[in-house]
Amino acid sequence: MSIQIFDDNSTVTASRGTVVVSGVASDAHTWNLVFLQLMIEELGYDVVNLGPCVPAELLVAECEQHQPALVVISSVNGHGYQDGMRLIDAVRSSPELVATPVVIGGKLGVAGELDEGSAARLVSAGFDAVFEDGAKTIVPFYDFMAALPSAATPLPARTRVAV
Ligand code: B12
Secondary structure, three states: OOOOOEOOOOOOOOOOOEEEEEOOOOOOOOHHHHHHHHHHHHOOOEEEEOOOOOOHHHHHHHHHHHOOOEEEEEEOOOOHHHHHHHHHHHHHOOHHHOOOOEEEEEOOOOOOOOOHHHHHHHHHHOOOEEEEOOOOOHHHHHHHHHOOHHHHOOOOOOOEOOO
């Protein structure tokens, strides 16, 4: 059974590009990644979701292949700071990925929110932004997405139908 959401019966839409969503090496949680995929797809991107427990080498290889408009790293097990530091070093070591936007978010420390110094160190290490968990995380993330060059690509107007 299918549910019609748009009135043009089309399942193919223009895309703003590809976003890679990934967990970090130590993290087995998956619903955070599913949530991010659905949210980013709604903003008009194709999403390559690499799933949980992704080694840095695999992330780098996938990003080199897909040349994404954005890489979104998510971690909620409390070790995101350490994993993120290792991962961004590997990503920025690839000549093809030096300028690719990469963000990290979730529950990044074991003692609640990271202190400002730790978040700043993630940015100094190469992340473009850090989105710590909390009610205020998603709006700044939307603002970041809206400021990406790829967000300027217009999508065809579609009329939603009642379901
Ligand atoms: C389900 C669950 C598990 C399941 C995961 C199953 C699966 N297939 O995913 C299992 C049982 C495997 C598990 C294991 C563990 N878990 Co667990 N788990 C949870 C639980 C109950 C729900 C997580 C969930 O699915 N949430 C739903 C998703 C949609 O929401 P979310 O994960 O919170 O993500 C949101 C935000 O963080 C944010 N976000 C996340 N990433 C990003 C990235 C960006 C860029 C942005 C903008 C936003 C963003 O957006 C999401 C939607 O709002 C949470 C507690 C809780 N109530 O949150 C603990 C929790 C995440 N687990 C925790 C822990 C400690 C563990 C274990 C270490 C336990 C253990 N001792 O073995 C292991 C870790 C295993 C590992 N190697 O990673 C802790 C982490 C604490 C911390 N960060 O300091 C939590 C918070 C429980 C707690 N309060 O202590 N867990």
